[in-house]
Amino acid sequence: MQFALAAELNHYPGPSHILTVSDELRLSDEQRAATSGIFQRMEDAAKSAGRDLIAAEERLNRAFSEALVTEAALTALVDDAAELRGRLRGIHLAAHLETRSLLTPEQIQTYDRLRGYGDAERKERQPGHGHN
Template identity: 45%
Template sequence: MRSVPLVVGLTLGVAVVAVPAFAQSGHGHQHSGAPEAQAHRRVDAMQKEFDQVVADGRGFGLAFAADQNGYPGPLHVLELKDALGLTPDQEARVRALYQAMLADARPRAARLAAAEARLRAVFATGTADKAAVSAAVADTEAARAALRLAHLGAHLETRDLLTEAQRRSYQQLRWGPPSRP
């Protein structure tokens, strides 16, 4: 359950760091560029998947810090409702919270997508300078922060709907046994 977002997130992170370093290294000889092109296509595909998931209102790791540290998200609680032993009232409340989070997150996600498009356009139009890039990045990161807050807020509220025993069970089911220092 936890492996898909984690693997995709880690893969995207590694690809974003590794691809530029690989492309710049040159490896001491000339080659066709095919490996770099394939890597760029994989990163592009992952970025498109991220964009689609976020546009749908889902978090795709935006609330990972909360989920990993005892603040479960509503979607995952619903996925684990039987294992957690949710009461019908809890399930209804978590479901309502999830729907409210989606309704809040989708317009915020649209603002993030528009801000990202504006940032790309600054470069695509050849008008990039320090001021234009700074403004576009500030706009993009403000939109990302607003979206992330929508997801983190849902995690805060979800936690309050669960008993302490359900929170412990969730943590065990999603993240395994606690690690020892």
């Protein structure tokens, strides 16, 4: 699942990828430490939210496998899973937002180049663009 693709393709790098290319970006010690902190908080929150999402999907599956699903139950189960998926995506996107605030415009430009995110490629990857 690409929870943060909208951020990634629009110049909001994620902490994990920033740490991977930290030498090329010439991160300061402060930037590296702050990025590590963002990553750790994101990872902890995402693991917890991910467990909750898996449990919600298991409840939905169980309702069908045990033939207990009703229209009302289905709506509640799907809404619960969707809310948890949204929370998980929000965790990832928030980490990208926070990470960008640590970087200089030059570091963001270098990051985009290292990841292969040119303007043409970004437009091609955006929803609603490109080939069907």
